[in-house]
Amino acid sequence: MLQQVNGHSSGLDAHGGEALREDLQEFLGQEAPLHLLDDLTKVNPVTLETVLRCLQARYMADTFYTNAGCTLVALNPFKPVPQLYSPELMREYHTAPQPQKLKPHIFTVGEQTYRNVKSLIEPVNQSIVVSGESGAGKTWTSRCLMKFYAVVAASPTSSESHKVAERIEQRILNSNPIMEAFGNACTLRNNNSSRFGKFIQLQLNRAHQMTGAAVQTYLLEKTRVACQASSERNFHIFYQICKGASADQRLQWHLPEGAAFSWLPNPDRTLEEDCFEVTREAMLHLGIDTPTQNNIFKVLAGLLHLGNMLFADSEDEAQPCQLMDSAKCSLRTSASLLCLPEDPLLETLRIRTIRAGRQQQVFRKPCSRAECDTRRDCLAKLVYARLFDWLVSVINSSICTDPNSWTSFIGLLDVYGFESFPDNSLEQLCINYANEKLQQHFVAHYLRAQQEEYAVEGLEWSFVSYQDNQTCLDLIEGSPISICSLINEECRLNRPSSAAQLRTRIESALAGNPCLGHDKLSREPSFIVVHYAGPVRYLTAGLVEKNKDPVPPELTRLLQQSQDPLLKVLFPTDPEEKAQEEPSGQSRAPVLTVVSKFKASLEQLLQVLHSTTPHYIRCIKPNSQGQAQTFLREEA
Ligand SMILES: Nc1ncnc2c1ncn2[C@@H]1O[C@H](COP(=O)(O)OP(=O)(O)OP(=O)(O)O)[C@@H](O)[C@H]1O
Numbered sequence: 001m002l003q004q005v006n007g008h009s010s011g012l013d014a015h016g017g018e019a020l021r022e023d024l025q026e027f028l029g030q031e032a033p034l035h036l037l038d039d040l041t042k043v044n045p046v047t048l049e050t051v052l053r054c055l056q057a058r059y060m061a062d063t064f065y066t067n068a069g070c071t072l073v074a075l076n077p078f079k080p081v082p083q084l085y086s087p088e089l090m091r092e093y094h095t096a097p098q099p100q101k102l103k104p105h106i107f108t109v110g111e112q113t114y115r116n117v118k119s120l121i122e123p124v125n126q127s128i129v130v131s132g133e134s135g136a137g138k139t140w141t142s143r144c145l146m147k148f149y150a151v152v153a154a155s156p157t158s159s160e161s162h163k164v165a166e167r168i169e170q171r172i173l174n175s176n177p178i179m180e181a182f183g184n185a186c187t188l189r190n191n192n193s194s195r196f197g198k199f200i201q202l203q204l205n206r207a208h209q210m211t212g213a214a215v216q217t218y219l220l221e222k223t224r225v226a227c228q229a230s231s232e233r234n235f236h237i238f239y240q241i242c243k244g245a246s247a248d249q250r251l252q253w254h255l256p257e258g259a260a261f262s263w264l265p266n267p268d269r270t271l272e273e274d275c276f277e278v279t280r281e282a283m284l285h286l287g288i289d290t291p292t293q294n295n296i297f298k299v300l301a302g303l304l305h306l307g308n309m310l311f312a313d314s315e316d317e318a319q320p321c322q323l324m325d326s327a328k329c330s331l332r333t334s335a336s337l338l339c340l341p342e343d344p345l346l347e348t349l350r351i352r353t354i355r356a357g358r359q360q361q362v363f364r365k366p367c368s369r370a371e372c373d374t375r376r377d378c379l380a381k382l383v384y385a386r387l388f389d390w391l392v393s394v395i396n397s398s399i400c401t402d403p404n405s406w407t408s409f410i411g412l413l414d415v416y417g418f419e420s421f422p423d424n425s426l427e428q429l430c431i432n433y434a435n436e437k438l439q440q441h442f443v444a445h446y447l448r449a450q451q452e453e454y455a456v457e458g459l460e461w462s463f464v465s466y467q468d469n470q471t472c473l474d475l476i477e478g479s480p481i482s483i484c485s486l487i488n489e490e491c492r493l494n495r496p497s498s499a500a501q502l503r504t505r506i507e508s509a510l511a512g513n514p515c516l517g518h519d520k521l522s523r524e525p526s527f528i529v530v531h532y533a534g535p536v537r538y539l540t541a542g543l544v545e546k547n548k549d550p551v552p553p554e555l556t557r558l559l560q561q562s563q564d565p566l567l568k569v570l571f572p573t574d575p576e577e578k579a580q581e582e583p584s585g586q587s588r589a590p591v592l593t594v595v596s597k598f599k600a601s602l603e604q605l606l607q608v609l610h611s612t613t614p615h616y617i618r619c620i621k622p623n624s625q626g627q628a629q630t631f632l633r634e635e636a
Helices: 014-029 032-036 048-060 087-095 106-119 138-152 159-183 236-244 247-253 276-285 290-307 325-337 342-350 369-399 426-457 470-477 483-493 499-509 543-548 553-560 565-570 575-580 594-610
Strands: 065-068 071-075 126-131 197-204 210-218 351-356 361-366 408-414 526-531 534-539 613-620
Touching (some): 032 048, 048 065, 048 071, 087 106, 087 138, 106 126, 106 138, 106 613, 126 138, 126 426, 126 594, 138 159, 138 197, 138 613, 159 210, 159 236, 159 276, 159 369, 236 290, 247 290, 276 290, 325 342, 342 351, 342 369, 342 553, 369 553, 369 565, 426 470, 426 483, 426 526, 426 534, 483 594, 499 526
Parallel strands (some): 071 613, 126 613
Antiparallel strands (some): 065 071, 197 408
């Protein structure tokens, strides 16, 4: 990133432009050795064209890792390359006197990080930030790094401690199939797409052996339980139980072969991720016994039947909507699987209770068909999200050790990449906000720190102006007014406001920010945020409601009545919890919106990252079809 004074200027005056073209031609003329350039900073001149040519040449030569200064670029091979991840190779990088002299690899990053911990130079704790778009290989890379540490952070001398490390290592590795079964899904971009972010803290003792780990997850895409985009699927676990259940289990869970579920689209598509046995095995290893597993799967089957409960429009507004004839059986089955009384389940879905007046009188109001659907979906999302959090806590209690037994850690961050769809909403806003924060962290750490270091050392160099994304972050999260504060304000005031009004409020309050734009041609009310990775158009419709993520208290109370052992754990009848569940507008407690919770967890994460020495791996998807040996530059 740093440019020497005597090097080639990037300013394109007439002579400079000519010089650059000549350099470019000269560079591209040497096609043959291009793939041997193992550091993109050695590419000269550094242009999009030359960098992509270099990566392409390396990809075609089956060389998937390239340094880019302090970052490692990882190209997704889209084919198995077992020799690249063998334990022998791990040991080779681990024992090399100077691993950075070996070919670029994620193991170089892994080993460098490990040596940093051993060196005890502050900050001792390390983090590896794995970034890239969906399907680029972040989860794969994180998994490989975990395997690397499981091998190199085990003690070769003491067989007892080796066993302990292996046990912990195996448990840590076993957390992957569970989290992927419950948190990953097949999307248009990736058959095994993580629908949540995660930070794994690998904990090391004084002897630098792995003694435990802790997982923190971020923003599970729970809407997927009840709503899947066309050609996408629900979370893998639903397909696993439908495909992998035994005849006996099918009877117990009411899942006859070929049963159709509205929340289970594309069931005919079989993926390697559909392996129920792998999930069950991993759960067993982490201490989730067979009866508890069966309980989990029974509840999930209950949710599938819940999804088949379709309501008909009510002719009289004063009367509750009726269930469609075909859905009556689904009500019965769902109620029985969730151990809920049938009538209260139906009533809760179709009748809203409102408290009003000084005495908080309770009124019952029949819901419209759309409201019934929303309440049904909300019930499923509520159960699934709590189940996911509970699983993460079970995983943590199985892989965590006594806080006194570890002294340092290596954190692996696998976050969702930057997203831009034709229509974007709150989910993308949060994801892209997280990416802006990480980009800022990256910029601050490498570019600014290094340039300042050069200045202090008096080295001769020319200042490279880099894109600082503070303006964009001010727009999203700044104080006192930002997009986040404005949508939070709408939630707090709980006033009726249309999508158009929200757009106007955002546009007028933040007009001065150059990162805010608007799409004149857009028919739906929207605003544009010019992110570091490109402009994204967000629709304002539904933003406030999604941000509130309201859970009608009747739904929680209903689930607290369940006789199912798992649901009893997920929905305890704790008075404090009851108070928290009060919907916005009825409670005096400050509204905890999706955005404010996400912002708080992001700030916590950044604090952890700031306290560590960071390392970056940027995963790149060479084509969007997932094909090996294909590098499509226009898509990169
Ligand atoms: N190093 C690799 N070797 C072989 N195949 C790989 C490698 N990295 C990724 N893949 C393939 O690419 C697919 C997508 O990778 P992965 O799931 O890690 O992407 P991701 O960046 O985590 O995506 P998302 O953000 O959607 O979760 C994998 O399922 C695997 O088939």
